[in-house]
Amino acid sequence: MRHTISVLVDNKPGVLARVAGLFSGRGFNIECLSVNETLDPTMSQMTLVTRGDEQLIEQIMKQLNKLIDIVKVIDLETSDYVGREMALIKVNVDEARRSEVLSIADIFRGKVVDISPHYYTIEVTGDEDKIRAIIELFKPLGIKEIARTGKAALQRESKERKA
């Protein structure tokens, strides 16, 4: 099962290498990884997506926690969260297919960000499922290239008013 894990780290040199080394050394899989500053310049936030059963995910969480420099590890899968990725998709276009490409982009609220005689580049933002769906729809039309970002994710706040 895919798990999205949010990691808060001390912004020290080598911390990304440490996390990557941990995953590769123990045979854990990284499907995607993004890391950025937070409002606090001494801390960075890493969002990674990995795959495994319950026991494996538990080991991954514990091993991440064990690293010096890691401040907090949250398995977002255990709660409600908002996750977004962005993809740039370069799709084949010709007279026959041009309008279909545009209508698919429109349905997914994507934007055309580059035009050339044979290719359109579509920018689309959304959760995992939406990105997967638009790629599946473009495949029969011919995708030349895709560039994707990692996932940005935040926990949802409780909707109940506190008494």
Add this chain to the structure above:
Amino acid sequence: MPEQAGYKVHRQVTGVKMKGAQIFLESLIREQVKVIFGYPGGSVLDVYNSLYDAKLQHILVRHEQAAVHAADGYARATGDVGVCLVTSGPGATNTVTGIATAYMDSIPIVIFSGQVPTMLIGNDAFQEADIVGITRPCTKHNYLVRDVKEIAATVKEAFYIARSGRPGPVLVDLPKDVLRESAVFHYPEQLNMRSYRPTYKGNKRQIGRAMEEIAEAKKPVIIAGGGVILSNAAKELATFARKFSIPVTATLMGLGGFPATDPLSLGMLGMHGTYCANMAVTNCDLLIAIGSRFDDRATGDVNRFAPSAKIIHLDIDPTSISKNIKVDIPIVGDVKEILKDSLAIASEQKVSKGLHAEWLKEIEGWKKIHTLNYKQTETIKPQYVIEKLHELTKGDCIIATEVGQNQMWTAQFFAFDKPRTLLTSGGLGTMGYGFPAAIGAQVAFPDKTVIDIAGDGSIQMNIQELATAVQYQLPVKIAILNNHSLGMVRQWQELFYQKRYSHSTFAAHPDFVKLAEAYGAVGLRATKPDEVVAVIKNALATPRTVIMEFVVESEEGVYPIVPAGAPINEMILV
């Protein structure tokens, strides 16, 4: 009081501007470091220049790998943090095996390596190596110091990380220009690491649940691992086991954590464990693992390990819990603290005499079926040598081992009653570990008897340290069990590879007696069983570095053996 006198010196030095190399040494003094094991080189010349007048003891080894093993042996024997100092490039890369050895066994050491000047880093400079990158997977943590103002705080953090929580090796890389720059010396009073907060106190509810299970169990067993020794919990463990009449088996790393001569002791478990220990663990209904990580050498096939048992696991490291074996009651914390809390809960409890009498009788039955044994013949048996070493030292000594058959026979035939008396590379299994580790222990305890039990293969991996031992007049004794082969490999080839002895025989060997003498040490040899006792007595009475060579039976095997993939109750016994 020496500590107070030292403190007065500290007062004079705070606020003084000094070079990075001096800040480094002052920081070590603040950490109560008494000895450094090291080897100089270009990048650390400034440190060695400051070391020339400093009050720190420095042991000059003959290979950087030995510096790390010696710091490791020092740490295991004393419980303090071991320290080593090496130069950049090849000096640093030579430490990697030693660091990985300490990492696998959770030993607190700090390795200081020189580095090329900061402006040359990444430039493929002379004697440059990305040692921080290379040791990232085998250190608990590591640092590259980029500013002289960071040296003191980094040293403080490094020592703290090395010795706290689950101990481990920490490497600090020091570029030459940083060591030559100046700053005002100020040693930080406190550390505040928001990202590192080890848990020491066990959860009260979990401890309560565990105590309930212990009260109900009919066939309990305790596995004592290396954590018992790292936590200095031998006393609490003995009180606990005896109070509840629970038999105790030890992993290789736990030997000495519970007295081997105690009636409740089952001996070591696992691949070369005793018959009764392996049978007891396989048939128990409650398994209490204390400071053990359920390594594959101890468990055999995990799917058939302790099949009818509820498992309680005490460990300071959450990643060890439920990693290999599913655990019913995990308790994260320092095992000494947890055992103390458990004994406090149980202090009001009345424990009946003759508790578990039937279970203990069943265990006696297994002891009758098979105990560790060997046949005396005209050739010297290695097990006999080890028994005699124990007898003639009365077990009052520190034993280091190399790796392979020598290590396993020592674990089986030398009764370890006290913690910190066995120094052995369990996790990584590093040949060449024992002799330098023995040197480290001897430096820590100049008046104790320290013996390295070695094979003829292993001893040659750090044989150059004979010079170190002789230079500092360290009366380490080396017992070489010479069977002219890479014994454990030969045994596996005999049992599992149809006796195809591929490159496991040493056709050429030095004359170990002459070699000892060439280095200025003493060399003794026994070729017949009736010469063994005299050689050992002679060595123990000689206040010098001594090699005792025992020419032993070349086809002797370590038994029992649990073949790879088998459960621990399926042992080959003969």
